[in-house]
Each structure stands twice: as structure tokens, then as C-alpha cells.
Amino acid sequence: MPDVLFRWLFYGLFLLINFCFYFTLSVYFIIIILVSFCCCCCFVFIFSVLILCAMSRGSANDDSKVFDLTFGFAAGGWFGMYHFGACQAIVDSGIIDRLTAEGKRVRFAGSSAGALVALCMVLKNYRFKEMRDFLMGCAEHYRYSWLNLFRIDRYLDDALDQFGGHLRELEMKQELFDTLNDGALEIFVTTLPKMKSKIFTEFHSHEDVVEAVKASCCAAPFVGVPFRLRGTGEWVCDGGLSIVTPHNGEPRTITVSPFYCSTATVHPTIFVPFWWGLRPPGKVALRNLFALGYNDMIEGLVVNGYITPEKGESLLRPEVQFLNGGGMFRRYGLYLLDFLAFIFVRPVIVLCIYVELAFMSFFYFLRGLFCLDNRPIRRMYDNLRNIVSIRTLGRLIFGENVPHNVERLEKSSRVYRVFNPILLGGKNTTERAVMSPTGVFSGVMPTLSSKTRKRATSAAQEKSEKIYRRL
Incomplete structure (x- = not known):
């Protein structure tokens, strides 16, 4: 009997110790979760306040009202x-020409590679076909040897000499001088060591223009090294380190980015390998990249109401799809990589997308609460719709075979925009391709995509409704 009693006392004491241990452990984890949640809320609150303060400062100093239209060209390396x-x-x-004839002002801003084209547009140096051929020659020489990896600054010098030679003795050419100094050109650079953005808007000599462009394109160590400005003594480097896409998201602005995952107004409608920005592809792909940028800009102008769909469709050019090449071995190797990505990588990406949607929903809620604005609340609503929708999960797992509102998901998640064309089975056609992969013209002229037509129609309806309300 004492043995049985002792055994029961031992079991009871053991259970009590276990209960106290697990209860203490549970309380400990609950405290950690609550503290972590409070820290996250404080972080989001502080982050939201800082963003709102930055937005208020930016709006106070915004001079976009002076210009009727702004073109912002993003950084991109060989994606120029x-x-x-x-x-x-x-x-x-x-x-x-039409906006100029109407007395309206147009501004061009560029960062890194975008600074070159912004300069050409302001100077009305429209030799872009010659620049295309020049860049193709530079790319061929660059691919010839890996020793050319750190010699891109030579190509930049040659380009400035060949296409910017008329800027010499700038101070003696009054009309050209006035064009460069009326605020219509902005070149973005990054100052060191604070990594802050600096904007060049005044150019009093040929040396000033060359210095600003070289500073904006100084992607060390591939394109030169950081250097001091002659006037201020500041150390500067590539503008893309501080501002990738100038004036992105501002009103009356058309931004251009060569990256598929960008939120710019005009960006590739088909996935383009991002490593082409560091190592250019062959001639066929480069020539098609020119045509892709041309057609994407035409569709962007149509969507934003600057040209009619009829005129835009007449301007479209034939384009080809980019080639992977490599034969059967490469094709089956890609199938194997897709299978491994589906098993091991895609679940992690799906989890990251849902975490991003949840975090941004909370962020938009706070932003709408403090700004008293309904636009963040609409974005929060779109995020919540993406989270609770079964089709979203099906789209992320099985790709485009599952019907879904892709535009809403692309607008809500940056992670989705980055990985959709790589690992989530994103689209591989622009809906405009009318040539075979070998570049043989099929005899059919390209047309605007159905997405562009729908957006142009809805934009025209909104514009007519605004005019009707004013009347």
C-alpha cells in the first residue's frame, strides 16, 4: 500500500512539474508573440509616419506643375x-511637336543609362536607329572577351563623342544653351557616402554635360569609378543607386523602365532576362529589344490617351520572340529545373507573397487612417481579396492554367512581379508577335493587345465623364 501511494504521489508530482513547465513555456511564447506583434506595430507606425512626412515634404517642393508632361527614364545598363x-x-x-505647338512644356529626366536618352530627347538628337547600331557593335565587342567587363566606360566616351560632339563650345550656342538650362533636363546622380540623390538641371559648358552624364552612368567597377565633381567637390557615382526610376508615380508623368517587374508606366510586356543589363545578348535579341521598347511605348501612349488607338496601331512594328536556344539537352534541363523549382522553391515564394500581401494590407490601413484618404483603403481591399481568394493560391501553384485577376495581383505584390515570369509560369508572349523565332516576317502587321484596348477604352470613358461633370 505505501508503495502504491508513493507511486501515485510520484506520478502526480511528475505531472505537476510537466504542467508547470509547459504552462510556463506557453506563457513565455505568448509573451514573445505579443512583444513581437507590438514591436511590428510600432515599426509600421513609425515607418508610416516617416513616409507620410517624406511625402508631405516632397509635395511641398514638387515643381511638376510647371511641366505638362514628364518622361522619366530608369537605369538599365545594356538595357539602353x-x-x-x-x-x-x-x-x-x-x-x-504637338505639345510644343500647343505651348505646353515637356521635361525629360534620366538616371544612369536613362540619362543618355533624356539628354538626346532634350537636344532633339533623334538618331536612335544609329544609336541602336552603335550599341550592337559595342555589345559584340564586349562579348568577345571577359576582359572587356570593366571597359564599358570606353563605350560611353565613344558614344558621347559620336552623338554629343555638337555640344562643344556650348556657351557660344545661345539656343542650345537655353534649351539645356530651362529645367527641361534632369540628370540624377548619387552622392557619396550618404547615398543621396542629386539632380543636375544647369549645364553651362560641354564639360558640365559630360561630367553629369558620366556621373549618372558611373556603375563602378563596370563603368568607371566614383569621382569628385569639379564645382562642388562631392563624390558621385551611378544615379541608379539612389533613384532607379525618376518621378515614378507622379501625375502627368510617363516613366520608362526596361525591367519586367517594374511599376513604371512603360516596361517590357514580356519577360526579359535581367542579367542582360550586365551582359548583352546577341544581335537578334538586341534588335528585338529595340522593337519591344518601341511597341511598348506606343501602347503606353495609347493607354494614357496621348495618341488614339488607330494611330498607335498604325505605328506598331513587327517583333520576334527571344530565343533560348541550346537544343534538346537544354530543353530537358529546363524541364528538370522547372520541376525542382515547383517542389522546393515555389512554396517559399508563395509564402513570401502572402506575407507581403498581409503586411502591405496593414500598412495601407495605417496610411489611409492617418491620411484620411480612400486610395490606400482600396489597395488594402485588393490585397485582402487576393489573400482570401482560392484562385490566387491556384494561380500561384499551377500557373496561368487557373483563371485569375492577374492585373490585381501584379499591382498588389512586388514579389509576384519579380518571380512570376521566372518561377511561377508567367506569360511569354506580348500578344503582338507576328514573326517566327528566326526573324522571318509572316506578312501580318501587329495589332494592339486586348489589354491595351480595354484600358484605353476605360480611360477615354473616365475622361469623358470628367468633362461631363465639369459642364
């Missing part, structure tokens, strides 16, 4: 070919 095509489309559309 995409910018060349976009600029050629701007010229062919006649929008610059």
Missing part, C-alpha cells in the same frame, strides 16, 4: 537599347 526603341516611338508619334 529598350530606351532607344521607346524614344523612337515618342518621336514617331509626334507627341513632342
